[in-house]
Amino acid sequence: MSGIIRVVCAAIIVRERLLVVRKRGTTAFMLPGGKPDAGERPEQALIREIREELGCALTPGTELSGDFTDVAANEPGFTVQARIWTGQLHGTPDAAAEIAELRWIGAGDMAGLDLAPLLRGKTMTALVHAGLMPQAAMA
Secondary structure, three states, rough: OEEEEEEEEOEEEOOOEEEEEEOOOOOOOEOOOOOOOOOHHHHHHHHHHHHHHHHHHEEEEOOOOOOOEEOOOOOOOOOEEEEEEOOOOEEOOOOOOOEEEEEEEEEOOOOOOEEEEHHHHHHHHHHHHHHOOOOHEEE
């Protein structure tokens, strides 16, 4: 079985540290977000997902441009296609719903961390090229 999973994600960066989450029963860290419900606009879905997963309000910023498609980290045989926005949290994030763990990672934290393929590749490259993360994050 194969298919495409469409998601919306938030790239939340504070002082060159990116917020990543790990879902229960998984090992890979990824950007917070999730799947839009039927009839839900992408930005509405992102705000809802952040509230559910992190217990915070989100003000979406700019949508990153690019093709954010890669192998799904937690669904074998699937591809994930993401729309990614920068954003600002209102409140202190805490792991909720299906989230087991959250971390703020900097460029020096990435080498030994299990990051989802989409995050380690295309997303990190886009964040560096947009000036949101340091060049060392691509190492």
